[in-house]
Amino acid sequence: MEQYTYDVQMFKETFEYEFTYLNGFLRNVHRFAHKPAMTCTSTDRTWTYAELNQDVNRLAHALLEDGVGKSDVVMYQLLNSAEFVFSFLAPQKIGAINSPINFRLSPGETAYIIDDSKPVVFIYDAEIKETAEQALAMANHQPSRVVMVDMTGEEKAPEGQVTFEDYVQNQSVEDPDITHPMHIYDENTRLYTSGTTGMPKGVPLNNINDILSAHDVAMHFPLTPTDKTMNMSPWFHRGGLHSGGPNPTLYVGGEIVILRNFHPKTCLKYVEKYGLTFLIGAPPMLKMLYEQQKKHPVDLSKLKGIVTMGAPLGREECINYQETLTPNIYNGYGTTEAFWNTFLRPYDLPEMAGSAGRACTDDDVAVVKIYPDRKADPDDVVARDNQEVGEVIVRAPGKTAYAYVNKEEESRRVFHKGWIYIGDLATWDENEFVTIVGRKNDMIVSSGENIHPVQVEEILNEHPKVQESVLVSVPDELRGESTVAYIIKADPSLTTEELNRYCAEHPMLADYKKPRYYRFIDDLPYTATGKKKHFEVRKMAVEDQEAGLFEK
Structure with missing residues (x-):
């Protein structure tokens, strides 16, 4: 005893x-x-x-x-x-x-x-x-x-x-x-x-x-009884309920302002009308707010910050948002299982834009090696050189129950030795800033080379005529898999010739990582938390390949 x-x-x-x-x-x-x-x-x-x-x-x-x-x-x-x-x-x-x-x-x-x-x-x-x-x-x-x-x-x-x-x-x-x-x-x-x-x-x-999810928000915003929050995304997921939604705001004594449906013009109008201090939403929402504010500016002087999650922020995007919306941009990365586990604070940006930040105050994050037949132990980490790719694991004992309902086998697969094996691939640096490069099941192997979609997508998204992109694979008899980039145009004049030239000249894109095919589309499928549904695009790509819809 x-x-x-x-x-x-x-x-x-x-x-x-x-x-x-x-x-x-x-x-x-x-x-x-x-x-x-x-x-x-x-x-x-x-x-x-x-x-x-x-x-x-x-x-x-x-x-x-x-x-x-x-x-x-x-x-x-x-x-x-x-x-x-x-x-x-x-x-x-x-x-x-x-x-x-x-x-x-x-x-x-x-x-x-x-x-x-x-x-x-x-x-x-x-x-x-x-x-x-x-x-x-x-x-x-x-x-x-x-x-x-x-x-x-x-x-x-x-x-x-x-x-x-x-x-x-x-x-x-x-x-x-x-x-x-x-x-x-x-x-x-x-x-x-x-x-x-x-x-x-x-x-x-x-x-x-x-409670500790609410505490986490109170620490990281920080959130106080004087704040008025509006989460622009639906509340039913972790980032909606727990990040400036009902959970932390009502726990600290603040005021939640309910937004039923997202519209950028309406959101900015409400910031001014209700004196909102924090907005919370996915990165695509910030992009729309930025474009709206540039065209039709409103008074954002009471806004203390905008918190986003679900995807990394590019450096140029971040600078634009800081100049036009608020200097205080936050970016969190995490899971339904354990809320956010890494965080970028305003003082990390724009320098560390593109990364997911480093561990939250009460959490631990590591990037461990990947083995075909077993999990790496939590101390079996990859080099902190921002080059070697491994799997992100997190330890957040205050914010997770380490289990799924009615799924014992799945619980054993994901939760191990007090850590959560998320399934995301990443690198990290000497200061433990983590950069997500994709999901284990999204990784593309072409001619024996590993291609991580997020790395290629970030480079494609830097092109001034590209609004958004997703990189997936299709079967290839010679290579095993070939890559195809699905592109939403920011400029209707964009052509595959321009993209091929851009990729060929980009100093950070190896030859084997360049898209072999392109497909221009009007929109992309996202999860409720703002993450791209690569698996849905992959299914669509197989059908498009059979229909001969790809461009080179």
């Missing part, structure tokens, strides 16, 4: 039942009772912390009436909205698990997740009513209660369902009488991965994970 130098009993009892995300929110309910907690831009309504707590309680009591209890799952498929926030907080009041899922999923993917988590209550947005109904019809598991959230007040709930407004009507606004609804190790939030390599995986987060 563990021996201590002092009596730890009261500390254990207090810490294990009091150090919960819910209690952090409730502290703000009484100390910031009349301070704005949330503003909806669609309705221009603001909730104080006291008012928000009352609406959360209405939902919590409705869930209790439906028999939702300890460790039951409440799943919600919602666009950014007040009801999303209610659904995030109310299950925690009664010891249940809140589980937001992507509203852009297909009916089949949604049905898969419903069967995986077996929610007792399923809440969905009327805007995706058709998808939700198809998913429920396809799923084997049927939730006991299905609730439809309708922003317009005009939609009727399908038979057997109820609108959110009717569901919470006449419910108590008082806190549920549950003394200790959760323990620090209880699953609090369940997210689902973007599914870039297969079906989405359930990622359990406990109270410590949720």
Whole structure:
């Protein structure tokens, strides 16, 4: 039995039942009772912390009436909205698990997740009513209660369902009488991965994970009770919920401003109208904000910073954003499993643009060697020379539960010796700045040479007539694989001849890495977290090759 130098009993009892995300929110309910907690831009309504707590309680009591209890799952498929926030907080009041899922999923993917988590209550947005109904019809598991959230007040709930407004009507606004609804190790939030390599995986987060993710944001922005944040991306993923979304902002006592749909002109207007201090979003959003601000500038003087994640920022892009939007640009890199784990601060930019930064304050990051038959141990690292490529691994014990739901084998594959083996390929330098070069399963082997798509894409994107690019492979009898670059033009006059000449003359692009083929397209597929879906482009490339659509 563990021996201590002092009596730890009261500390254990207090810490294990009091150090919960819910209690952090409730502290703000009484100390910031009349301070704005949330503003909806669609309705221009603001909730104080006291008012928000009352609406959360209405939902919590409705869930209790439906028999939702300890460790039951409440799943919600919602666009950014007040009801999303209610659904995030109310299950925690009664010891249940809140589980937001992507509203852009297909009916089949949604049905898969419903069967995986077996929610007792399923809440969905009327805007995706058709998808939700198809998913429920396809799923084997049927939730006991299905609730439809309708922003317009005009939609009727399908038979057997109820609108959110009717569901919470006449419910108590008082806190549920549950003394200790959760323990620090209880699953609090369940997210689902973007599914870039297969079906989405359930990622359990406990109270410590949720709290220390909020602490991480408070440290790195830094985020304070005086801040007003607007996450421009959907909240259902880690970067949406935990980076300036409901999780950290409501934990520190700030105000979240809800953006239902992203539009650059609207976002900039809201910065001025609401006095926003932080914007959060994927790099493509920053590019659109930059272009809008150049054409139609608004007052951004209250903006303390813009935080982005999901992809690296190029040096020229970074300089442009710092000059036109705010000097304080941040870039985080991480996973659904462990939030962000490396970070670029404003003082790192633009010098270290293109890299993913170095480890966050409480995390460790390493780049380890790759073996065909086994994992490298955490200390088996590649050279810190920014040349040798290895696999990124991260250790973030405060922000991950080191497991997937219902996937023991996958958990063993990804989580090893306290580290997360992400599957991303990278180099690092003597100061441990990490540069991502691709995914292990995206790596292209052509004539025995390894080609990392991200390296080539960054060079292509530097061309003034290229807006965006993706490099993938297609079968080649001679080489095994050949490369094809899918290009979105920034200038309609761009030709393959120009690109071939540009690549041939570029000092950082070896001959074997140059694209052998090109295909000009209008848009590219992205995950909800702003990452390019190489696997989807690869499938498209095989079909395009057979149809003879490539240019040389």
